[in-house]
Amino acid sequence: MGIRHLIDFCDMSLEEWNDLYTDCCSIIDRPEKFIDACRGKVMANLFYEPSTRTSFSFQTAMLRLGGSIFGFSDPKQSSIAKGETLKDTVKMCSGYADVLVMRHPREGAARAASLYSDVPVINAGDGGHLHPTQTMTDLTTITRLRGEVGGMNIGLCGDLKNGRTVHSLIKALSQFRNIRFFLISPRELSIPDYIRAYMQEHNQWWIEVTGLDATMPQLDVLYMTRVQRERFTDPLEYERNKGVYVLNRRKLRNAKPNLLIMHPLPRVDEIDIEVDEDPRAVYFAQARFGMFARMALLRKMTSLPRLVPEPAAIGREPLCRNPNCITQTEPYLPPLVSSVGGMECCGYCDKRL
Amino acid sequence: MGIRHLIDFCDMSLEEWNDLYTDCCSIIDRPEKFIDACRGKVMANLFYEPSTRTSFSFQTAMLRLGGSIFGFSDPKQSSIAKGETLKDTVKMCSGYADVLVMRHPREGAARAASLYSDVPVINAGDGGHLHPTQTMTDLTTITRLRGEVGGMNIGLCGDLKNGRTVHSLIKALSQFRNIRFFLISPRELSIPDYIRAYMQEHNQWWIEVTGLDATMPQLDVLYMTRVQRERFTDPLEYERNKGVYVLNRRKLRNAKPNLLIMHPLPRVDEIDIEVDEDPRAVYFAQARFGMFARMALLRKMTSLPRLVPEPAAIGREPLCRNPNCITQTEPYLPPLVSSVGGMECCGYCDKRL
Amino acid sequence: MGIRHLIDFCDMSLEEWNDLYTDCCSIIDRPEKFIDACRGKVMANLFYEPSTRTSFSFQTAMLRLGGSIFGFSDPKQSSIAKGETLKDTVKMCSGYADVLVMRHPREGAARAASLYSDVPVINAGDGGHLHPTQTMTDLTTITRLRGEVGGMNIGLCGDLKNGRTVHSLIKALSQFRNIRFFLISPRELSIPDYIRAYMQEHNQWWIEVTGLDATMPQLDVLYMTRVQRERFTDPLEYERNKGVYVLNRRKLRNAKPNLLIMHPLPRVDEIDIEVDEDPRAVYFAQARFGMFARMALLRKMTSLPRLVPEPAAIGREPLCRNPNCITQTEPYLPPLVSSVGGMECCGYCDKRL
Known part of the structure; x- marks a missing residue:
């Protein structure tokens, strides 16, 4: 897989997805072959808002690969929310972990995290934006x-x-x-x-x-x-x-x-x-397939080497006007602009500038 | 062991208990022989009310067998409580786990869970009812x-x-x-x-x-x-x-x-x-024996194959008048009646109908 | 290492520290050699006040050694705080665990815990007192x-x-x-x-x-x-x-x-x-070094055998006047006095008596 982080499903080419799906099927068919696939690897489960189902799915995916987990499920219960920037939390946790799984109420948060993390970041939902x-x-x-x-x-x-x-x-x-x-x-x-x-x-x-x-x-x-x-x-x-x-x-x-x-x-x-x-109702089976899909993803992501990211520019004021964009609360983020169909969009939340 | 779930201690015959106790003694005598007994297995720790000691005992039992754990310790902190039925939570979690350990404030909750779970359910306390x-x-x-x-x-x-x-x-x-x-x-x-x-x-x-x-x-x-x-x-x-x-x-x-x-x-x-x-005071030793007993139980239960339960009838109104019975809050539960000494009792909370 | 608990950094001789540092360097150089060093071992993470960074560091240290973890991160969320003495919690948890890591808002709490624990105690911060x-x-x-x-x-x-x-x-x-x-x-x-x-x-x-x-x-x-x-x-x-x-x-x-x-x-x-x-800013690297240092420490401490401590005398009233001393809330603690430079000090919080 060519990608280093999974922020948007479209970060993957169709070919990359097909490879991942093939791996997923191998796991579904013979899960016992993968119980040591992530042995010695640690996942940080950073849930800035509660999302029990998504969190359980990622956790059990990692555990079934023989990996282990730390993290928080609601930052209100944790001192992490107290006056520390997203950047500092990401730097610290990427020093401890081999992969970061992030859920955040703000749009673009996972993209922001990927700028600072020494390890791959997986977007587990960023506000109403993406949930690959x-x-x-x-x-x-x-x-x-x-x-x-x-x-x-x-x-x-x-x-x-x-x-x-x-x-x-x-x-x-x-x-x-x-x-x-x-x-x-x-x-x-x-x-x-x-x-x-x-x-x-x-x-x-x-x-x-x-x-x-x-x-x-x-x-x-x-x-x-x-x-x-x-x-x-x-x-x-x-x-x-x-x-x-x-x-x-x-x-x-x-x-x-x-x-x-x-x-x-x-x-x-x-x-x-x-x-x-x-028998046509497959929603509970679907939840279980989600666990297997995340197993395939975590196996890939934890095999990537640690890599200190390029220094990021320091922003001084958000470009984006979307009140739910991560740039509103993390003003030091570098100004990122993407072009979608000829229109300038925010590089974090994808809203038109 | 012939039983698939452990809801009531009396679900076991004396012979089954003796076998389990014999296994427990093997673990006490040589715990190091069992550190991989549940390798690759995952326990869901579903505590709908806090109970630190019981939760710690189950958790350490599973960890000492090389297994792993996910779950919640108080659903107020978790979105799981938000408008999802017990059935749906059990279906989802039994898709992720190899065994469910459930603590619930309502009598009969573990029995109810066992109707829907694809994996064994262990009752870790259901209200004032049972705690096998x-x-x-x-x-x-x-x-x-x-x-x-x-x-x-x-x-x-x-x-x-x-x-x-x-x-x-x-x-x-x-x-x-x-x-x-x-x-x-x-x-x-x-x-x-x-x-x-x-x-x-x-x-x-x-x-x-x-x-x-x-x-x-x-x-x-x-x-x-x-x-x-x-x-x-x-x-x-x-x-x-x-x-x-x-x-x-x-x-x-x-x-x-x-x-x-x-x-x-x-x-x-x-x-x-x-x-x-x-030296006659053995209550702290007793807590440690509890961990070993749960190790023997978890080892047995996680060795059972996954099994989709028979379809359950859909209840429309609770039969039971016990205000603490699980049927009061989960009205779709099938009406279960058991006969105890010639009297009709609720199949969940065992209260006389 | 001659010490059984790590309450104060000065519990270690310089030679013991040098040995521990040498072990730490071996882990930094070849972490993959240590992924099973604590296999089968369980750490109790007893955080009586939230401290996300310290807790994450200890957790990931143990996980990277192949060990496992249970515990609490804030006793308000847990029933453990409800009317149980520190002694009873320590006795229970040391029955389940191979090492206790304790963070507590009161000075001297870790020293107090070490009097009752059957397994080594590591001080992860006791009020404003020590944080070795x-x-x-x-x-x-x-x-x-x-x-x-x-x-x-x-x-x-x-x-x-x-x-x-x-x-x-x-x-x-x-x-x-x-x-x-x-x-x-x-x-x-x-x-x-x-x-x-x-x-x-x-x-x-x-x-x-x-x-x-x-x-x-x-x-x-x-x-x-x-x-x-x-x-x-x-x-x-x-x-x-x-x-x-x-x-x-x-x-x-x-x-x-x-x-x-x-x-x-x-x-x-x-x-x-x-x-x-x-490049001179090393504070994020420092956090990662902290994880490796704790790995070396946990590896040592979990290799020590279980050992029931000597019976402790039963205190009836605190000697110490420090309002933040653990003896204020746990009055049964034995009266401990240490002599520092000819002055009598509390054996828990080190304040002058």
């Missing part, structure tokens, strides 16, 4: 259970406006041939314009609908997400909509026999518990 | 230090009304031949009727007394528990009683030279610190 | 980067009154030949009299100054510490002083080319971020 190992989880589930990703009719259902999981998955799936997207959501919660622009640019087939029933028979994958009351400007609109996006047995009557029902978890009530016994 | 590994700890201590359990005069002293430790120990000891119970407590805190019924049914010898001194010379084991002020309806009654149940050197003058003084810990002031130096 | 592994960290950094400690000009800068790190380092360095101390601080925050007495007694060369600039060219080591506003009785005095003790590039212009800039971390603003890129 969830995308790895989703692709592994589909590929492993259906043989391949290409040629699928993918239904994405629920809140498509706010879900970074969905946005990231659309971008990743667009790299495979012959995918058709069925985007099922209330109008208020449809996908953002920049995702539409992305799909157009990549000559992607898609359709946007508000109802689940009519679309169901066509789907190979149904990816459910939660519709939260607080996302609606009009509470009545929520009341009108909420039942539409709850999956139950009745709605599955016309579904394909080999449909994959997926969900990033935790679910609240968007999938009725009666669906769990349906 | 404490019973294993107590039996291991007595057997290891006195050669056998049968034929002993067992004194149980303190709050015998509310202590699940004591109830569980009485039921377990009743399986051995020729045990005599000396139940020493204030009248207000004497053993509940169902334990008396149990002993009668098993032709058990017992006596109930309020004083410790006169009984002392007869005892082979003195099992102390705490008498809490808040358990008394009358505070004056507490004041009159508190000194009676505090063990000190003076009260031990007439005790047998090979008496075992036991306590489940933590003690507050029910055993004076001066007793610690008495 | 920080001193090990500092000596390792200087020796490793400069070949030896003797003959150095050591600048200690900042709050020299309240910093136990600095006091402990001065005492340790005084054992080496031909050290010259440059003590740079505001007058209000100069070193305490007992350190001056110590240096005089050991025929130590030292000078006390208030400015950094004039001293800079002479220094081989510059050890920075934080100057906190709340330490000043007069806020104006703080405002006048604060800039003087902030290190930046300009102040380093006249420094030696092989100066070592050290800091115990976390820094707040006493070293400007622009200094980080200077």
Whole structure:
């Protein structure tokens, strides 16, 4: 794998992903062969906000490779939050660890960490921005259970406006041939314009609908997400909509026999518990595939040598206006600008400058 | 061992317990032979309420077998509590782990977990209901230090009304031949009727007394528990009683030279610190035996294969009226009824329906 | 190593320290040779107050030796604080562990723990009293980067009154030949009299100054510490002083080319971020050396056999008047008195009786 850090799923080429998936399958098939793969290696689990599922998945991935873990799960409980910069925490922890796994409430935090770390950084979620190992989880589930990703009719259902999981998955799936997207959501919660622009640019087939029933028979994958009351400007609109996006047995009557029902978890009530016994419900298997995908990733990343990064320039004031960008709270970060489709964007949070 | 989960100590036959105890002795005698016994295995430590001693004992047991651990020690600190059912947490964690160790404030929680888990579940305490590994700890201590359990005069002293430790120990000891119970407590805190019924049914010898001194010379084991002020309806009654149940050197003058003084810990002031130096005081050794007993148990349980449980029916309303029963907060649980002595009882919390 | 516990750096002879440093260098040179050095060993990490950096350093040290860890990082989150004596917690944990690492807000806590523990105790900081592994960290950094400690000009800068790190380092360095101390601080925050007495007694060369600039060219080591506003009785005095003790590039212009800039971390603003890129800034390397020093220590300590300590006398009232002494909250501790230079001192906190 050519990459040193995994900040964005798109940091990987499709070829790199295929290699990683092949490794992942070897682990799934013979996990006992890998129980010493990371022996003597240490992972720092730096969770600046709680995220039990993601943290457990990374932890068990590392432990099943024979590696070990230290870190924090909520900095409020830890003195690390007290007046130390992200840079200093990263420098210290990268002195102790062989890989850093970082979850942070601010967009671009993992990218910022990668500027200072002597060891690889894995983004375990940076605010509403990116969550590349969830995308790895989703692709592994589909590929492993259906043989391949290409040629699928993918239904994405629920809140498509706010879900970074969905946005990231659309971008990743667009790299495979012959995918058709069925985007099922209330109008208020449809996908953002920049995702539409992305799909157009990549000559992607898609359709946007508000109802689940009519679309169901066509789907190979149904990816459910939660519709939260607080996302609606009009509470009545929520009341009108909420039942539409709850999956139950009745709605599955016309579904394909080999449909994959997926969900990033935790679910609240968007999938009725009666669906769990349906063999097409794979959301718990999906969580387990996520562990295996992270095992493949950690094995690769911990095999990279320590490397002191190039000195970074010292910023004096943030360029970016996004109030959730990491540059707002870590003003010493060097000013990074990326160009996306001719527009200048923040090199941390990817928002337009 | 024929059992797949350990929810109740009585899930084991006496023969199964003897096998487990034999394994435990092998570990005590040669711990260095077992440092790889659980290599590559992962334990989920799911503590829905804090219990430092039990958690430490399970953790060190697993670590000394070369296994590893993830989990939480208090769900308030974790997002796991946020709107996810016990079922979903168990499904997810049993995808990551080889064994689940669960502590929960609600009665029947471990039984409920066992319906959904793909891996064995060990009950580390479910409300005031059961705590089978404490019973294993107590039996291991007595057997290891006195050669056998049968034929002993067992004194149980303190709050015998509310202590699940004591109830569980009485039921377990009743399986051995020729045990005599000396139940020493204030009248207000004497053993509940169902334990008396149990002993009668098993032709058990017992006596109930309020004083410790006169009984002392007869005892082979003195099992102390705490008498809490808040358990008394009358505070004056507490004041009159508190000194009676505090063990000190003076009260031990007439005790047998090979008496075992036991306590489940933590003690507050029910055993004076001066007793610690008495060679008959084995409560700290008892805690260490608990670790070895859990090592034997974890070794067995992690050797069982993964197994997707049978689909469970979906409950719609709890049958049980016990406000502390797990069915009160997890209404989807299938209605389970057990028959105990001709009476219908809740299959989770064992309370009469 | 002849010592059984490490409570005070001075528990070790210079020869014992040299042996430990030699071991540490072997680990730094070939860490992969030591990944099984503590296989099967368990460390209890008993942090009665949060200290993320120290805890991470000890944890990663143990993990890199193939050992494992349990413990708590803040007893408020744990039931361990609830009405259990330090003695009982130590007895229990030393039954589970092979070494105890203790951080405690009270002075003398680690010494108290060593009276009851069946396994070695390492002091990871006891209030404002001692922190021997920080001193090990500092000596390792200087020796490793400069070949030896003797003959150095050591600048200690900042709050020299309240910093136990600095006091402990001065005492340790005084054992080496031909050290010259440059003590740079505001007058209000100069070193305490007992350190001056110590240096005089050991025929130590030292000078006390208030400015950094004039001293800079002479220094081989510059050890920075934080100057906190709340330490000043007069806020104006703080405002006048604060800039003087902030290190930046300009102040380093006249420094030696092989100066070592050290800091115990976390820094707040006493070293400007622009200094980080200077090759003489070794504070992040110092944190990593601390991990290696703790690896050498843990390897030694976990090789010692279990040993039940001699029965301790039972105290009834504290001798010591220091309100932060551990004897104030654990009144059963035996009365310990040590004689320092003809004066009677508390055997726990070393304060004069």
